[in-house]
Amino acid sequence: MFTGLVEIIGTVSALEQLDESSSGGGGTSLTISDAQDILGDASLGDSISVNGTCLTVTEFDKSSFKVGVAPETLRRTNLGSLQKGSNVNLERAVSAATRMGGHFVQGHVDDIASVESVTPDGNALTFRFKPRNPDVLRYIVEKGYVTIDGASLTVTRVEDGPNGFWEVMLIAYTQEKVVTAAKKPGDHVNVEVDQVGKYVEKSVNGYFEKGAQGEFAILEKMVNRLVDERLKSLGK
Structure with a gap:
């Protein structure tokens, strides 16, 4: 989970095509430099948002880190267009002490x-x-x-x-x-x-689907009650 508050801008210093027999499954390995400001507490397996894509740290040193980008991720994001020297937005995953100055961001590109x-x-x-x-x-x-x-x-x-x-x-x-x-x-x-919109949509659709199957949806009950109360107040 992230906040959408970019911590630093890093630089792609190397790209390596991975063969299908490797753990990258035919994707690409990115090395990102100029990242020393976010690597002081880094550990292998940490999540870092790279241009809004949640990726896993596989190697790192004091100023750079490496991540693998799977073929599916390359197809669904703009990471496949990165070149050596490209700049990228970087943010570490939130911690318990993180200020929520932006909003809840998953790092899953839509x-x-x-x-x-x-x-x-x-x-x-x-x-x-x-x-x-x-x-x-x-x-x-x-x-x-x-x-x-x-x-x-x-x-x-x-x-x-x-x-x-x-x-x-x-x-x-x-x-x-x-x-x-x-x-x-x-x-x-x-x-x-924003993920909130997706959850609301799914909940509302669920209510209407239940209503269509012969069950009264909560929303439908509320509307009917409000209409009845309004008609009574008008003396109808």
Whole structure:
């Protein structure tokens, strides 16, 4: 579990293709340097968010660490496009003493989105993103949270539909702390939506499914009761 508050920006210093007989199963091994600020308490097997993707530390020294990226992860994230010298957002998994300044982030990427536009607004930048799968838009709401490459950001605008998009604004301080600020139109980012929306959707769907099977859903009972009480108050 993470907070979406990027701790540092690291640099990809090496990429190694893994054969299918290795523990990486044909994926890629990444070595990430300039990470000394988050490795003082590191242990093998720790989870570190790399561009919003939860990965396991397999090797480390004072300033760098290595992680394996499975083929499925390469297909579902933008990690497959990383090159030597690429910058990445890094965050360690939360501890009991961590301040929850962002929101609950799992490090499980839901979709890849493309940068549609970057618009200056004073010293801030407004980024517009278009998802690869428009279905994720139902979990993105104005003033809600969305995780972009591991950074917890506030949604400033949403347009639903097949050609839908959402926007976030990066203030000057945030621009210095996350890799998103360097993105250009056409670049891709990892997206994780707020998990609360998924749980609510599943719960509501469950209630209606039960109602459709002949059982009264809790929500349906509540609506019927409110309607009855309103009719009584009107004398009908």
